[in-house]
Amino acid sequence: MSMAETAEMEDGETLSLHQRILSDIREKILSGAWAPGHRIPFEHELTAQYDCSRMTVNKALSQLAKAGLIERRRRSGSFVRQPQSQAAVLELHDIRIEVEALGLPYRYERLERMKRRGNAEDRSLLGLSAGPVLWLEGLHFAGERPFALEQRLINLSAVGEASEEEFLDIAPGPWLIGRVPWSEAEHRIRAMAADETIADTLDIDPGAPCLVVERRTWSAEHPVTHVRFIYPAESHTLVARFTPSQG
Amino acid sequence: MSMAETAEMEDGETLSLHQRILSDIREKILSGAWAPGHRIPFEHELTAQYDCSRMTVNKALSQLAKAGLIERRRRSGSFVRQPQSQAAVLELHDIRIEVEALGLPYRYERLERMKRRGNAEDRSLLGLSAGPVLWLEGLHFAGERPFALEQRLINLSAVGEASEEEFLDIAPGPWLIGRVPWSEAEHRIRAMAADETIADTLDIDPGAPCLVVERRTWSAEHPVTHVRFIYPAESHTLVARFTPSQG
DNA sequence: CGTTTCAATATGTATATACATAATCGTCAT
DNA sequence: ATGACGATTATGTATATACATATTGAAACG
Numbered sequence: 368m369s370m371a372e373t374a375e376m377e378d379g380e381t382l383s384l385h386q387r388i389l390s391d392i393r394e395k396i397l398s399g400a401w402a403p404g405h406r407i408p409f410e411h412e413l414t415a416q417y418d419c420s421r422m423t424v425n426k427a428l429s430q431l432a433k434a435g436l437i438e439r440r441r442r443s444g445s446f447v448r449q450p451q452s453q454a455a456v457l458e459l460h461d462i463r464i465e466v467e468a469l470g471l472p473y474r475y476e477r478l479e480r481m482k483r484r485g486n487a488e489d490r491s492l493l494g495l496s497a498g499p500v501l502w503l504e505g506l507h508f509a510g511e512r513p514f515a516l517e518q519r520l521i522n523l524s525a526v527g528e529a530s531e532e533e534f535l536d537i538a539p540g541p542w543l544i545g546r547v548p549w550s551e552a553e554h555r556i557r558a559m560a561a562d563e564t565i566a567d568t569l570d571i572d573p574g575a576p577c578l579v580v581e582r583r584t585w586s587a588e589h590p591v592t593h594v595r596f597i598y599p600a601e602s603h604t605l606v607a608r609f610t611p612s613q614g
Numbered sequence: 615m616s617m618a619e620t621a622e623m624e625d626g627e628t629l630s631l632h633q634r635i636l637s638d639i640r641e642k643i644l645s646g647a648w649a650p651g652h653r654i655p656f657e658h659e660l661t662a663q664y665d666c667s668r669m670t671v672n673k674a675l676s677q678l679a680k681a682g683l684i685e686r687r688r689r690s691g692s693f694v695r696q697p698q699s700q701a702a703v704l705e706l707h708d709i710r711i712e713v714e715a716l717g718l719p720y721r722y723e724r725l726e727r728m729k730r731r732g733n734a735e736d737r738s739l740l741g742l743s744a745g746p747v748l749w750l751e752g753l754h755f756a757g758e759r760p761f762a763l764e765q766r767l768i769n770l771s772a773v774g775e776a777s778e779e780e781f782l783d784i785a786p787g788p789w790l791i792g793r794v795p796w797s798e799a800e801h802r803i804r805a806m807a808a809d810e811t812i813a814d815t816l817d818i819d820p821g822a823p824c825l826v827v828e829r830r831t832w833s834a835e836h837p838v839t840h841v842r843f844i845y846p847a848e849s850h851t852l853v854a855r856f857t858p859s860q861g
Numbered sequence: 862c863g864t865t866t867c868a869a870t871a872t873g874t875a876t877a878t879a880c881a882t883a884a885t886c887g888t889c890a891t
Numbered sequence: 892a893t894g895a896c897g898a899t900t901a902t903g904t905a906t907a908t909a910c911a912t913a914t915t916g917a918a919a920c921g
Contacts, residue, residue, distance in 0.1 A: 690915080
């Protein structure tokens with residue numbers, strides 16, 4: 368076969384061979400076709416399947432291993448690892464992406480929507496801002512199970528357009544990003560016992576531990592939004608990986 | 615030169631050649647010796663410098679490019695990119711400082727210390743490393759109240775000196791920093807209900823929610839330590855503030 | 862003077878090959 | 892049974908080589 372060969376995808380995109388192998392396998396894993404624990408084909412089998420050299424297969428597999436999707440064991444083979452919801456703590460995380468990374472269908476459902484003049488608590492949450500606010504409560508689903516409860520406060524003085532949006536099945540997070548350039552954010556992460564209401568909403572036992580992530584966002588010194596995500600403890604682990612700067 | 619050669623570091627650790635090149639360059643960049651915009655040596659120069667093949671150099675550089683530390687341009691060379699870090703939110707936090715910031719007297723007390731050959735669980739926690747480990751359990755106090763329980767595993771192959779340290783009232787965290795330059799860290803944050811033992815140690819009710827922060831640290835690709843901090847929910851909130859810096 | 866062409870160059874991707882290393886399995890002796 | 896040991900196997904890392912591709916800079920041309 369000719370060297371440095373490239374492949375045409377259905378959509379006409381050109382991918383290098385090792386990238387094609389990589390995305391083929393990743394797709395198999397993310398779609399659930401290859402469940403956690405499943406042994407993926409040996410290098411020599413993939414070599415035959417893709418009609419390429421072992422080096423090329425090895426490069427793809429090493430990359431998947433480095434990304435944490437698979438685990439490689441000498442003499443035994445390569446195995447699909449347990450999925451790890453990798454919410455980037457430090458990024459504006461999109462719950463849809465987290466859920467879909469688990470291979471589950473995502474859905475958002477609004478529970479409550481209220482426009483009001485900011486009260487004392489609202490001001491304290493948003494950080495020193497008066498004026499009208501939009502209060503939203505919604506539930507993120509992974510499949511049929513509640514994945515996270517979201518309680519959000521939007522500063523309408525900063526994002527007036529939000530008052531015309533119903534947020535019935537669009538989550539406010541993705542809606543806000545792109546519309547409002549944020550310049551600063553603060554996260555607070557803590558553990559909490561679910562009270563009656565929350566337990567009922569999330570379909571867990573009262574008193575069960577929950578992970579609470581609160582985020583305040585500013586745009587040019589103006590508070591934009593305060594959001595509180597409440598995750599049942601079992602459903603969620605935040606993972607953040609750093610290199611002093613990246614590497 | 616012989617194939618599959620490995621190099622001895624000062625400390626006696628073995629690194630693959632491409633990892634050595636990788637960390638050499640990363641160090642140059644992170645230390646500031648090579649400022650953003652600086653052109654790093656061509657592949658053929660590094661090939662000569664390390665007396666290895668271009669493939670090996672290429673692998674290291676591709677990895678750095680993928681990680682975003684450098685940018686590669688055909689015909690022009692490879693250049694150090696503008697740093698685009700996401701503020702290290704969950705920086706190696708020092709519990710002493712947290713406690714003293716609350717205006718309370720700080721104290722550390724060792725509960726358990728055990729040297730042992732790493733078992734399967736140890737290896738999985740540390741991430742694929744065999745060899746002897748040091749297991750430590752200790753309690754951080756704020757005033758008279760337990761503030762956090764620490765369970766730590768130190769890879770003695772990486773930090774041999776630790777085996778001579780008793781850690782009776784010095785917490786291993788501060789001891790390790792300064793002795794071992796970390797190059798990578800991973801945090802996992804979750805909520806958990808306290809079991810009997812933990813509840814007893816922390817002087818809280820069984821079943822009460824706790825915040826669990828686990829951190830794995832690597833130095834030059836070698837696992838150094840795994841630590842688990844367990845905080846009673848009331849005592850602790852992680853706060854992370856950052857601004858986007860986009861490069 | 863501007864544009865087109867072309868060679869040089871650094872990186873990108875693939876090949877085949879070689880040997881190292883870790884884990885597992887079967888064999889054989891105890 | 893059980894433990895020691897060597898063969899086997901899959902991955903890990905390195906080599907040398909080959910050709911592709913993007914970009915630059917200089918030469919050739921209108």
